[in-house]
Amino acid sequence: GVASATATAEPKIALRGVSRLFGKSAAVDNVSLEIEDGEFFVLLGPSGCGKSTLLRMIAGLQPVSSGVIEIDGRAAQDMEADERDLAFVFQNYALYPHMSVRRNMSFPLLMRRFRWWHHIPVVGWIVRRRLMRSPEIADVIDRIAETLGLTEMLDRLPATLSGGQRQRVALGRAMVREPLAFLMDEPLSNLDAKLRAQTRSELIRFHRLLKTTIVYVTHDQVEAMTMGDKIGVMKDGVLQQVGTPRAVYENPANTFVAQFIGTPAMNMLPAVATGAGVWRVAGQDVAVDTTAAGSAHLSTEIATDFLLGVRSEWVEIVEPTQNCQFQGQVAAVEDWGAEQLVRIHLDAGPASDADAQTVLDVDAHALDVRVPSHRLVKIGQQVGVRVDLERTRRFDPVTGDALI
Numbered sequence: 001g002v003a004s005a006t007a008t009a010e011p012k013i014a015l016r017g018v019s020r021l022f023g024k025s026a027a028v029d030n031v032s033l034e035i036e037d038g039e040f041f042v043l044l045g046p047s048g049c050g051k052s053t054l055l056r057m058i059a060g061l062q063p064v065s066s067g068v069i070e071i072d073g074r075a076a077q078d079m080e081a082d083e084r085d086l087a088f089v090f091q092n093y094a095l096y097p098h099m100s101v102r103r104n105m106s107f108p109l110l111m112r113r114f115r116w117w118h119h120i121p122v123v124g125w126i127v128r129r130r131l132m133r134s135p136e137i138a139d140v141i142d143r144i145a146e147t148l149g150l151t152e153m154l155d156r157l158p159a160t161l162s163g164g165q166r167q168r169v170a171l172g173r174a175m176v177r178e179p180l181a182f183l184m185d186e187p188l189s190n191l192d193a194k195l196r197a198q199t200r201s202e203l204i205r206f207h208r209l210l211k212t213t214i215v216y217v218t219h220d221q222v223e224a225m226t227m228g229d230k231i232g233v234m235k236d237g238v239l240q241q242v243g244t245p246r247a248v249y250e251n252p253a254n255t256f257v258a259q260f261i262g263t264p265a266m267n268m269l270p271a272v273a274t275g276a277g278v279w280r281v282a283g284q285d286v287a288v289d290t291t292a293a294g295s296a297h298l299s300t301e302i303a304t305d306f307l308l309g310v311r312s313e314w315v316e317i318v319e320p321t322q323n324c325q326f327q328g329q330v331a332a333v334e335d336w337g338a339e340q341l342v343r344i345h346l347d348a349g350p351a352s353d354a355d356a357q358t359v360l361d362v363d364a365h366a367l368d369v370r371v372p373s374h375r376l377v378k379i380g381q382q383v384g385v386r387v388d389l390e391r392t393r394r395f396d397p398v399t400g401d402a403l404i
């Protein structure tokens with residue numbers, strides 16, 4: 001429903017085959033992507049995957065080696081950075097130390113409308129000061145300060161604020177401009193855990209309120225999952241998958257996405273389809289009903305060798321005597337508070353030549369399971385393991401691509 005409603009609208013930012021080369025190596029490799037108007041789009045990937053470079057190309061702070069970027073339907077290569085009407089919020093937010101919060105926040109408005117004044121030393125200063133107090137500008141600043149909880153701090157200097165408050169001022173300064181889109185590069189990475197969580201909800205609220213387009217770069221999958229309308233996952237300069245948080249979590253395009261997103265990473269069990277409706281997983285034979293509704297993706301004709309992707313919450317620990325697919329032993333227990341992470345070492349069945357080979361470095365018998373903390377689980381305990389096979393995903397053991 002949502003997809004078809006927005007499909008006809010023109011994307012706010014479109015990338016078509018965009019690359020950026022440094023010498024011979026591509027920091028960004030042939031990325032095509034559309035970001036809709038009003039979307040909170042998160043670019044997610046490990047350090048060095050090229051996400052900052054991609055954002056800086058959109059901002060116009062870095063040249064594009066090949067490909068086209070369109071902003072609001074216009075080819076961006078014809079526009080200088082300041083013509084693109086994008087607000088950039090960096091990881092290291094730079095505030096003017098000698099200016100009050102109010103002046104820091106009004107600065108872009110003053111600079112934008114009265115560009116030529118600030119070249120005249122004293123006159124420029126007086127005019128800017130008056131403009132800043134003008135109802136027109138003061139109203140905007142007051143409204144945004146209110147949104148960000150900065151009202152009491154408007155007359156203070158940045159040095160008297162905490163890191164989190166300074167970050168909010170930097171956000172506020174970006175917000176006064178009502179730009180076409182916000183580009184944010186790890187804006188929360190300098191905050192401690194509590195402030196990061198707070199500012200995260202602040203950003204979500206801000207986005208709901210203003211419905212502006214945000215392109216947000218992070219290596220933190222929790223930020224991506226909680227804030228993004230859509231997530232683009234990158235690795236080695238290549239866009240691996242674009243989708244809603246739910247889609248990339250439940251239906252990852254490959255083993256990289258499956259294991260980068262989610263804590264713990266998606267379990268990968270080497271498996272072989274040995275006959276119609278029979279899989280050998282971690283050396284144990286498992287009956288699979290491939291005829292049930294919603295099970296078409298489990299059809300055994302698709303592949304013989306594969307990796308079975310299992311999210312930790314698709315697994316249930318039961319008594320060894322109960323109906324289940326696997327038997328195993330508790331190898332480790334990690335207390336997470338409300339839950340415990342239990343690692344189970346699956347019992348091997350009779351060894352067989354048919355056991356799958358994979359290039360991935362996986363422990364063929366380890367399975368991580370999340371269990372409520374009131375459940376008593378002891379290391380060494382023998383357990384039965386029940387896997388919700390309908391939800392599992394399968395991956396090519398050599399390329400890592402999802403088998404659909």
Ligand code: ATP
Nearest residue numbers: 022026027045046047048049050051052053054219
């Ligand atoms: P991080 O989260 O660590 O900032 P990132 O995903 O944002 O990483 P980029 O900063 O975009 O990654 O860098 C992508 C790749 O391009 C890296 O391998 C980096 O070393 C390389 N790179 C970036 N800028 C330059 C440059 N000016 N000259 C040469 N190589 C560069």
